Amino acid sequence: MGEYGCFDIIGPIMVGPSSSHTAGAVRLGRMAREIAGELPKEVKLMLYGSFAETYKGHGTDLALISGLLGFDTFDERIRSSFTLAKEQGLRFSFITGEKEERFHPNTVKFMITTHAGENLTVIGSSIGGGSVEITEINGHPLRIKGDFPTLITFHNDIPGVISKVSECLARYDINIAFMEVFRKEKRKTATMVVETDEYIPNEAMQEILKIEPISHVRFVQPV
């Protein structure tokens, strides 16, 4: 009886009807909000695969908007999220995408405009049982699962960046749980995803941002 606990079997408490199409969709929306740093001003959501085919019957659309509003998977306001989004001034629209082989069957692309006017593209998939993965931010391939506090850096792919980041985290007594580095091409732009046991304070984020080859950092709370 190693990997499962009692509350994996009796639980979680969630709003139905489907862990992958509803609960997973809420979590994807929350991660997109976390990556944007705030409730976006406007978002276009492109749905792929089974998300595109069955989103109405599973409330996937309501769930994704709920996530952008910061709701939990057990929030009974999920059903009325469209009205609540309009009240909060979030403009949104859904489009269905053509099938793309590289995507998991339950995939969504968020095309976000923030209040500061920044444009952001986030792609993520619901991979079963409520587990999710963000697989792309602004065209950069990566993998974020949302189970831990997560630091994401965008930097030039040159030696030494990883050690500088990990040195900074160590100074703040932050333990790295998992870490992955991604890039499209050698010595061009790269991303680093660092999942930590502890919350990363703003001062640490500012210090990391000062590290020379790093152009952007983002911090994502577990969802």
Place this chain on the structure above:
Amino acid sequence: MVNFNSIEDLIIESERRLISIGQLVKEWEAEKKEISITEVEEKMRTNWGIMKESIILGINNPQKSMGGLIGGEGRRLHDYCLTQKTLSGNLVNLAVARALAVLEVNASMGKIVAAPTAGSSGIIPGVLLTMQEHLGVDDDRVIDALFTSSGFGIIIAQKASVSGAAGGCQAECGSAAGMIAASVVELSGGSPRQAGHACAMVLKNILGLICDPVAGLVEVPCAKRNALGASLSLTCADMALAGIKSVIPIDEVIVTMGEVGRCLPESLRETSKGGLAVTPTGKKIAKKIFTEKK
């Protein structure tokens, strides 16, 4: 920490210590998570509270499901068994009505407890609340019974599966029915060994059950399979309490369920590419939903 790798392990340890499987699993969970038994109990009490709320909501205030295919059937059966002479007995019908009601709450974006999944979330609350009232036991006993279900579910998840995409509906509604059969045997004063037999008899009867949701939605035939899971669990629990044994031991039945699940073609594992989903009516419904709502 004692580790359990089979239902037989759970039964032997419970018998040795003269406690229920539920109590044993509860202690194990507390030890594993390094929290107190009270904390573990409170967490389960919260789940039980949500389960009861979902029953009340589904019976008193039925909603049409998101796909529009179900809604109000739990209430209908509930009213029928309160006012008519039923064929299979009012208790069984009440448990079934409640199982239907919870699944309807799930399908209309209401709050439920996945047990073990959202698609099979009606069976355990429906049966357990009905047996709690029938046997006149308090919430503490019911919470222990939910730990019995968890223990059986954990072994099933490890040795077979509780996911329709991996193992068909047998893995979801079958597991839920088997888990709650074991629980109500203990709730009714049966032995850990009898609980094992009850679960085995349920699983033997749903072996091979496919997962074929119409239009990909957790509505048809999911609601009625929750209903059948509820009634089957009570039949098997009664057989076990009467002293009837499963000739094939529970652990062997679980392994078999996993093997049968892996043998099911992909079209019959939650893909909506086979079974009832591709009947003329199933296809017509899918077409209607997708053209209307896209």
